[in-house]
Amino acid sequence: xxxxxxxxxxxxxxxxxxxxxxxxxxxxxxxxxxxxxxxxxxxxxxxxxxxxxxxxxxxxxxxxxxxxxxxxxxxxxxxxxxxxxxxxxxxxxxxxxxxxxxxxxxxxxxxxxxxxxxxxxxxxxxxxxxxxxxxxxxxxxxxxxxxxxxxxxxxxxxxxxxxxxxxxxxxxxxxxxxxxxxxxxxxxxxxxxxxxxxxxxxxxxxxxxxxxxxxxxxxxxxxxxxxxxxxxxxxx
Numbered sequence: 257x258x259x260x261x262x263x264x265x266x267x268x269x270x271x272x273x274x275x276x277x278x279x280x281x282x283x284x285x286x287x288x289x290x291x292x293x294x295x296x297x298x299x300x301x302x303x304x305x306x307x308x309x310x311x312x313x314x315x316x317x318x319x320x321x322x323x324x325x326x327x328x329x330x331x332x333x334x335x336x337x338x339x340x341x342x343x344x345x346x347x348x349x350x351x352x353x354x355x356x357x358x359x360x361x362x363x364x365x366x367x368x369x370x371x372x373x374x375x376x377x378x379x380x381x382x383x384x385x386x387x388x389x390x391x392x393x394x395x396x397x398x399x400x401x402x403x404x405x406x407x408x409x410x411x412x413x414x415x416x417x418x419x420x421x422x423x424x425x426x427x428x429x430x431x432x433x434x435x436x437x438x439x440x441x442x443x444x445x446x447x448x449x450x451x452x453x454x455x456x457x458x459x460x461x462x463x464x465x466x467x468x469x470x471x472x473x474x475x476x477x478x479x480x481x482x483x484x485x486x487x488x489x490x491x492x
Contacts (some may be wrong), residue, residue, distance in 0.1 A: 267460040271360060274427065284374070288321055301449075302374055302449065305372075305373075305374040305375075305491070305492040306344070306374060306375055306448055307343055307347060307491065308356065308370070308375055308376065308377060308446060308448070309396070310396075310398045310424075310426075310446060310448070311395050312447050313377075313388075313398065313400060313447070313457070314398070314400055315422045315445060316335055316338055316339075316444075317331075317335065317400040317401075317402060317422070317424075318422050319334075320332075320334040320335050320402070321402060321403075321421055321422050321452070324402060328402060328403045328442050331402050331403070332367075332379055332402070332442075335444060336348070336350060336369065339369065339377075343370075346399070346489065347370055347372075347486065347489070347491065348369055348370055349368055349369055349371075349478070349482055350369075352367050353367065353368065353474075353478055354366070354367050355403070355471055355474045355475050355478065356468065356471045357380065357458065357475070358461035358462065358465065358466050358468070359388070359391065359458045359461055359473075360388040360389030360390060360457065360459055360461070361387070361388035361389055361459070362386040362387055362388025362389070362393050362435070363382065363386050363388075364380055364381055364382035364386055365381065365382065366378045366379065366380045366439075366445075367379040368390075368478050368479060368482060369485050370462070370482065370484070370486075371413060371451070371478075371479050371482035371486070372419075372451065372483055372486040372487070372491050372492060373450070373451055373452065373483060373486075373487065373492040374448065374449065374450065374451060374492050375446070375447065375448050375451065376445075376446070376447050376454075377444070377445070377446050377447075378444075379402075379442060379443070379444060379445070379447050380399075380443055381402075381403075381404070381437070381440075381441050381442030381443055382437060382440070382441065383440045384439065384440065385436075385437050385438050385439045385440070385441070386433070386436075386437055387435070387436040387437070388434075388435065389432070389434060389435075390408075390427055390432055390433045390435055391432065391454070391457040392430060392431070392432040393430070393447070393453075393454050393457070394425065394429065394430075394449050394450040394451075394453045394454060395429055395430060395447040395448055395449025395450055395451060395454060396427070396429045396447065396448055396449055396453045397426070397429075397444040397445065397447045398424055398425075398426055398427075398445070398447075399424065399425040399426075399443045399445050399446075400423075400424045400443055400444040400445070400446070401419050401420060401421050401422065401423050401424070401441065401442075401443050402421060402423070402442045402443055403421050403440065403441060403442050404421065404438075404439060404440050404441025404442065405418065405420045405421070405437070405438065405441060406419040406425055406435060406436070406437055406441055406443065407419070407435065407436045407437075407438070408425060408433045408434065408435045408436075409433060409434040409435075409436075410433050414437075417433075428441070432433050434464055451483075458475070459475075464491060470471065
């Protein structure tokens with residue numbers, strides 16, 4: 257038969273664990289409530305954080321193509337030069353740092369022009385073609401084709417969506433498609449919404465397939481540098 261002292265110890269220990277669990281759940285509930293409130297507040301005001309406009313980027317892409325035809329290098333230079341004048345060089349990375357990008361089974365290369373919490377603007381493409389999954393993202397994605405053609409497919413359709421040079425493929429936030437570039441294709445890709453959650457999609461292939469950690473580091477370094485620099489300028 258257990259002594260009274262041992263019974264008290266067991267009882268006291270059980271109460272402590274129970275109180276500790278309740279405290280943890282309380283803190284978690286408070287954190288989730290605060291996070292939800294902040295997220296809802298900011299999500300309703302995302303427009304005020306944007307410095308790029310999808311219509312201007314589409315028009316700019318079309319004018320660059322009209323001015324330089326199939327000279328993709330000159331098209332990119334034309335776009336960056338105008339953005340420097342319109343947005344200002346402080347928000348842009350004008351030193352071209354190209355890195356490979358593997359995401360959703362597709363492979364290409366990208367040059368990050370701008371990266372912040374609510375927007376990114378990149379040149380993305382490949383000279384030999386690729387195909388993959390778009391990802392289901394927390395931002396609207398505008399894919400302005402600069403050269404080549406992109407195809408897209410949604411379940412239930414028997415015909416591909418075709419996006420030639422000068423067109424824009426708008427992937428609506430939360431939607432998903434299969435996409436393909438048969439051969440050389442480059443685009444000015446603009447995403448607006450919540451950018452950090454998109455990084456998980458961009459990183460997944462490194463751990464599940466390529467194991468290309470130098471490229472992962474280069475992508476993280478450039479993206480982190482630009483996001484932090486923009487946050488210091490009070491640009492979310």
